[in-house]
Amino acid sequence: MCGQCRGLSRVPDWYVHVLGEGLRDRHLARFALAETATRALEGMRVSVVSPPGSVEYSVRDTTGRSIAATSVDEIIDAAERLAGRRFDPLAAEQWDVPL
Amino acid sequence: MIDVELVCGYLGAGKTTWLAHRLRHGGDLVRATVIVNDFAAVGVDIGAFDHGAGDRIAVSGGCVCCDKREELAQLLRAEVDRHHRTGERRESHHVIIEASGVTQPGPILELLQNDPILRASVRRLQVTALVDGIEGAAALRHRLEVRAAVRAADRVIVSRADLSDVQRLAEVAGLVRGLAPEAPIATSALGRERPWTLDVAPEPISDEEADAPVYSSWTVSLAPGTRWSELALWLHAVTRAHPDEMVRVKGIVQTDLAVVAVNTMGRIVDVRSAEPGEGPVGVLTSVLRNLAPEVVARSFAHFVPSSGVPGATESASS
Numbered sequence: 001m002c003g004q005c006r007g008l009s010r011v012p013d014w015y016v017h018v019l020g021e022g023l024r025d026r027h028l029a030r031f032a033l034a035e036t037a038t039r040a041l042e043g044m045r046v047s048v049v050s051p052p053g054s055v056e057y058s059v060r061d062t063t064g065r066s067i068a069a070t071s072v073d074e075i076i077d078a079a080e081r082l083a084g085r086r087f088d089p090l091a092a093e094q095w096d097v098p099l
Numbered sequence: 100m101i102d103v104e105l106v107c108g109y110l111g112a113g114k115t116t117w118l119a120h121r122l123r124h125g126g127d128l129v130r131a132t133v134i135v136n137d138f139a140a141v142g143v144d145i146g147a148f149d150h151g152a153g154d155r156i157a158v159s160g161g162c163v164c165c166d167k168r169e170e171l172a173q174l175l176r177a178e179v180d181r182h183h184r185t186g187e188r189r190e191s192h193h194v195i196i197e198a199s200g201v202t203q204p205g206p207i208l209e210l211l212q213n214d215p216i217l218r219a220s221v222r223r224l225q226v227t228a229l230v231d232g233i234e235g236a237a238a239l240r241h242r243l244e245v246r247a248a249v250r251a252a253d254r255v256i257v258s259r260a261d262l263s264d265v266q267r268l269a270e271v272a273g274l275v276r277g278l279a280p281e282a283p284i285a286t287s288a289l290g291r292e293r294p295w296t297l298d299v300a301p302e303p304i305s306d307e308e309a310d311a312p313v314y315s316s317w318t319v320s321l322a323p324g325t326r327w328s329e330l331a332l333w334l335h336a337v338t339r340a341h342p343d344e345m346v347r348v349k350g351i352v353q354t355d356l357a358v359v360a361v362n363t364m365g366r367i368v369d370v371r372s373a374e375p376g377e378g379p380v381g382v383l384t385s386v387l388r389n390l391a392p393e394v395v396a397r398s399f400a401h402f403v404p405s406s407g408v409p410g411a412t413e414s415a416s417s
């Protein structure tokens with residue numbers, strides 16, 4: 001069991017393919033993805049967390065609403081639903097957000 | 100004399116998988132020369148053809164139907180010359196051209212017909228077109244370049260049959276019949292072929308439905324230790340937002356977690372651990388449809404800062 005997340009954290013399949021079953025690495029991968037997604041999606045005014053012990057990510061907006069997600073696609077989908085607009089990484093307005 | 104086999108098919112149609120399987124299991128092809136054309140500046144597919152005793156030649160940074168056509172002509176003339184000099188004149192030497200996913204076969208066939216050396220030296224020419232058994236019907240309906248490959252084909256392989264279903268395969272087969280009534284159809288799963296046995300009616304398509312796309316490529320060198328979370332997020336986000344424009348991303352990347360092989364096709368993002376020697380590490384290539392490489396480069400540099408980009412990027416267009 002991972003000492004940090006205290007649970008069998010689930011990661012998207014593509015992480016499992018890459019990392020195998022090492023729980024510590026899986027925890028770190030989950031945490032890294034949540035942190036990266038929060039930075040990348042800042043322009044959508046959402047944050048992504050990987051709660052300790054949870055098998056899901058939680059995507060939250062500034063009003064406290066949240067949607068659970070288990071993959072990168074679901075994280076982006078949740079961010080779009082909360083923000084009410086599409087996330088397009090090729091659109092110039094996304095680049096104005098400092099990373 | 101040489102026998103030339105031209106393998107065509109849209110991006111992600113399964114050309115490399117099918118051909119690699121043939122080279123591994125086709126005894127007569129053990130000495131075949133394989134010319135692998137990649138539209139992007141760096142060819143990442145050639146590592147898939149490590150079986151057999153024949154030469155493997157990469158032609159990268161453009162299509163063999165247009166800006167790389169003269170390079171193809173020189174390679175084929177050299178094959179003729181080499182085969183002639185080695186005294187194996189009684190046997191015909193097999194040369195396979197795996198065209199890029201956006202190649203139009205017409206100009207290559209013209210080349211073989213009009214070049215005096217090649218016209219006199221090509222004993223047999225066969226065009227094989229691969230069509231994706233899952234997304235192939237939509238591609239045939241909307242993309243002129245996909246139809247052109249099928250129209251020119253002597254035989255058609257409908258790939259990924261194991262991941263499709265009979266209804267979709269029949270739809271693809273009907274459209275193929277409408278474009279190439281005489282061409283035998285086979286299905287393939289992981290490169291293994293089976294003849295198409297179901298009876299399907301030819302389905303006509305109007306060329307008016309299709310658009311005239313502009314393709315370009317974008318290649319980027321990534322620093323070792325590129326953060327996988329940044330790259331994964333960007334790949335998923337960009338293919339989700341632009342599945343028809345970001346048609347393909349391929350490469351082997353040394354991330355902070357592992358060395359991974361990345362392969363996207365439309366919305367599908369496939370990632371697995373890379374095999375040693377599979378291809379150049381640290382290079383990501385992409386094929387873009389009606390999308391400017393500068394826009395992609397700027398976005399990548401912003402969302403994947405750990406990659407060290409902007410660095411050396413190269414692009415081509417057709």
